[in-house]
Amino acid sequence: MPPAIRIEELTKDYAVGFWRKRPYRALDRLSLEIEPGEVFGFLGPNGAGKTTTLKLLMQLIFPSSGRAEILGRPVGDVPTKHRIGYLPENPSFYEYLTAEELLTYFAELFGYPAAERRRRVGVMLDRVGLGAERRLQIRKYSKGMVQRVGIAQALLNDPDVIFLDEPMSGLDPLGRRDIRTLILELRDQGRTIFFSSHILADAEALCSRVGVVVRGRLAASGSLNDMLAFDVRGWELVVSDLDPQTLVRVRPAARRVTEISPGRYALELSLDHPPERVLADLVSTGARLVSLNPVRETLEEFFVRRVAEMGTGARAPHAQEASRAGG
């Protein structure tokens, strides 16, 4: 089966500056394939090129080179739009319409007959949790309510492929949990989801695969398990009833010591100090074991590490010289 989304060497250059335009490379030869049914997290710091990629996929902007396909058809193909949904970042809709009217308008554009429109609009608004507010003009909505409207309009047509740009933005923790549940539901229904975020916790919770983009370049992509160092890189030992002298003696063995409450400490041990030995040592002085857990690299640490490694990325002038020279 062809990939749901295929991106090949997608590049976007801008000319910035007032008089002498300097080229600015927002996206540098991005290549990705997303299979149907995947939940793909597109991660990166602010300004990395996430929104640029999504706009290129929705043909709101045009690439400088490279191409992309959705469901086997080139981006911008109008019939394909019946099968995709899009939530822009910080969406804005016609202020003078109510949520109900907006969704009805979009439903009209999809071509649904009147009864079908009413049904879909009602179901979607219920699903995102907009009750009586659906009859108020959007200009009166809070940011969270606008976000819900955005999600509703993205899902109105039961799309096979859904593009979400910062879907959690503007939502309170309850709202975030709702949307996470929603995304998992959509995944269980077999839909493909491509969402961009700078909140790593969401990606960890939802995604089967992620891609990390930094300063216009793809820094890494693959399944989370593959990308994160699977090896244990340390241990966290939590003990109670630890007396102060023993603590002083043991402290050099630990990378970090955190006092949780009087007598209860969390010790982060590096691999050089086998936890069994330290534990035996502590227990012999009267301390008691609370828990012992392996420490693996988190997505956040991976992220920060990769960002530092990427340096200036594709946007330094000499980097472009290098790439032009075939580097």
Next chain:
Amino acid sequence: MRAVSRIAASVFRESVRDRVPYNLVLFAILLISSSLLLGQLTAGQDVKIIKDLGLAATSLFGLFIAIFIGIGLVSKEVDRRSIYALLAKPISRTQFIAGKYAGLVLTLAVNLGVMTLALYVVLGFMTWGTSPELQSAWDAPGLDPALMKAVFLTFVQLMLVTAIALFFSTFSSPLLSAALTLGFYVVGQFNADLRNFDTVVDSPTAARLARGIYHVVPDLSAFDVKLQVVHGLPVPAGYLAATTAYGLLYITAILLVATFIFSRRDFK
């Protein structure tokens, strides 16, 4: 087609909610109060002046609608980025432009229609209150159907101005679009003069340049038959047809260029 009509309906609804109808109320008040006050001032010319005022106000209010809503049509949507979600729906950028234009033309038509109706009502009252002998002195009857010829040509002219506003709005900011459209409108009124520039100016290059501009910039003064209609002078059907056809051809050209530009631009 369905998409275009849906977008057009949405534009019309926005204009209504945007309080455009208030200017209709203003128009009606202006016309009625003038008709009451003018009688004493004008040595019996009140019908002529009401017609002049009614037609001029219709033109002017229509112009404001054409320019200010016209530039907002695309610029505002792009600025506010409400266009992002819209273009993800199964419509092409061409359908978007066509729908926006159709919606504004609909708004214009309704507004002009209401203003014309108000004018006829006021003229009806004036005619009813004047003796037949005095009426025989009028250049044209009070409830003259020929007024609609003037309104019709004004409508075509405003459709042209709207197309120009939409064109600028596809690539420049609202403020710049308004200024450029207004500029085109003013130059378009003078356009007829440019044709005969060679009689006024010595340099043949300037005259040729003026001739060139004359052909490119729309000749808007040709749509103004208000004087003739108010004085009961004939406006031949052939002239109406030719001028309308000119307008429609020009509009087509502008919309094609606007669509071309809009289809290829990036949205910030």
Next chain:
Amino acid sequence: MSPRALGLLGPWLAVVALAAAIALQVARDRTYPRDSRAIAERALYVRSGTVLQRLALEFDALASDVYWIRALQHYGGERLTRERARNYDLLYPLLDITTSLDPYFTIAYRFGAIFLSEEYPGGPGRPDLAVALLRKGMAAQPEKWQYRHDIGFVHYWHLRDYKAAASWFQGAAAQPNAPNWLEPLAAAMLNAGGDRASARLVWGQMLQSEEEWLRRNAARRLQQLDALDQIDQLQEIVRRFPPPEGERYTWEYLVRRRILRGIPADPTGSAYRLDAASGTVTVASDSALQPMPAEANLRLHAP
């Protein structure tokens, strides 16, 4: 001031401020009066009709209405003023602009014809300007008989060129929809020229006009003609019944002798003036009929 107090007092303070502003304006205008003439002259800063036509874009009909109203107000204002000498300088430029903006504005041309040629102090006394204006109207609409008729009238009444008047009336008669009294009028010009019968003919036709002010003007002229007739009759009576030797001419003398029933008055009700020394009968200087047309123009009969 606390926000609450501002909220309560705010609107009232605004009213007080506005009232004060208005009062100040009234006081200023009283102390430093601004001449309305000066304002009107500034309105004529652009005297070129063609330039104004450009500036007015497609709203020239409305602009011409504005200038028409100004022309009327200017003429009426000057006509009524008693404080200073009347000055009709702006009348022609205003009418010229009006008709440049709207070349089909018939009434403006005709108004100009009558009141531009009117002798001072009733008007500026410029029949040449009147004819120029009417020629402009003819250039725009050559088939309108009214313009030729009006030119003929100016030649008849003000320029006293009866042959030219007759030829203009004939030209008018040749236009489509011309009324049928134009031919006899032309004939009367050739025949009689400067007598009251032909004048009565001309003004009598004007009395039928659709324009109210033309009618009023014609009625006034006819009253003047009646007055002239009455003066002739009264003069005859005074001549036949002179007062005794050495005594002065008075109406009372004639009334006492039962020759007249009362002190004779002109059609507007003002008593005629009888010169005590010479016995000449004239219209009173403060009569509404003044200024009377030049006597030499209106002998009782043709020479």
